[in-house]
Amino acid sequence: MSRFSVVPSGDGSPEGTARPVTLEQLLRRSATGDETAFAELYDAVSPRLFGLVRRVVRDPAQSEEVAQEVFLEIWRHSARFDPGKGGALSWMLTIAHRKAVDRVRSAEAARHRDEGYGSSNQDVTHDSTAEAVVERLDAERVHRALDTLTPAQRQALELAYLSGYTHTEVATMLDLPLGTAKTRIRDGLIRLRDTLGVTR
Amino acid sequence: MNDDIHALSGAYAVDALDDAERARFERHLAGCTACQAEVESLFAAASELSVLTEATPPASLRAKVLGDIATVRPLPPLTAPTDQSRDQAGDQPSDQPGDQLGDGADAPPVEQLADRRRARGLSRGWRGLVAAATVAVLAISGFVVWRQVNADPARTIAEQVLAAGDATRTSKTFADGSTATMVRSGSLHKAVIITSGMAQPPGGKVYQLWLQDPTGHMASAGVMPPGPDQVVVLEGDASKATGAGITIEPAGGSGQPTSDPIALFSFA
Structure with missing residues (x-):
């Protein structure tokens, strides 16, 4: 079980067990202007959000800018989060991904995108051993799920999600007929979803 | 499907x-x-991949974020409309209170954004023109202007439209990089156009705005004031319009469009 579930949290994680406060609760408190709750939310999710932004944007300075915008966006819209449409983390990651992609598709960012970027998670630090173990297990679970994709599906999905290319660009890069990449992305995502047991 | x-x-x-x-x-x-449910599940599946890219942000980010939020008021929740304005017989009843980020913020997400869009198209006459003009609908541009407008404490009609829970928007980017964004609120019966960096019309001409009704008739919605950056409320009732357009007309405007539109915006 992950520290926080991407998928339906809220109802699924009883209070008072592993994690006393859910991300949904922190969002709801943030919506009332509670900056302490938002700081807690930041501490809980910033490695996930920043890491994704950094993976897509690559340039460290721009990644930080985009992440800053993402958090302000989340703060401003915290009252608009609708748990009926998915989990809080998924909602926040969707905002982060969209902003990161918008940035790399803008012309000036294109110049920087290939400049020095090594391994995406090389600079992760963990505050506690237990958390590190949970994180490692989470990553292993996702790695195993990715292994169920065909190499072609996985490649298309990674180029789209982690590198921020459009399906048309992916098709061109991989020398595929137009329309093939979008099918691979969808098929790969569906398999990932079903393997991970994501319900919404 | x-x-x-x-x-x-x-x-x-x-x-x-x-x-x-x-x-x-x-x-x-x-x-x-079916697509809504699928998209939601695929958002969640894609989000799982971010466990592979976790990275500790620089410490400076936390301070910046907490500094930012101290100066910004969270938006109010979307509430159910108290007045069921009857605008279109063909409208689907919307029990969803619109989208989660629908106030014109710059991360227009996703399935919620589409929720409140009406399933109506431009009528035949304009549809042909749309094809001819090969309008590219860009959903992202125009937000810088948007933010400036939104930040103004005075609630003009334009601002109310921009902040409306049912506001829909479409943008067009012209070849020279200028943009025009059309925002329309059915509940407020109004549409607003926001231009950024628009070139001057040819000498002696003006930009004229139009609203198209479901029968295909185009009614003048006023003439744009001169200047590259404008926020203009379209004249007339936009709640029944199926689309809006901009044409170049002789000074003072025309009773009917006399030229092909330079931009078209579908309210569908």
């Missing part, structure tokens, strides 16, 4: 559509519950 467009769900969920495709898919999504 249109199989071809349905197949875009995966690319949509990972932001791998270009702007025109995204706009097209969101229009489809508004009326396709």
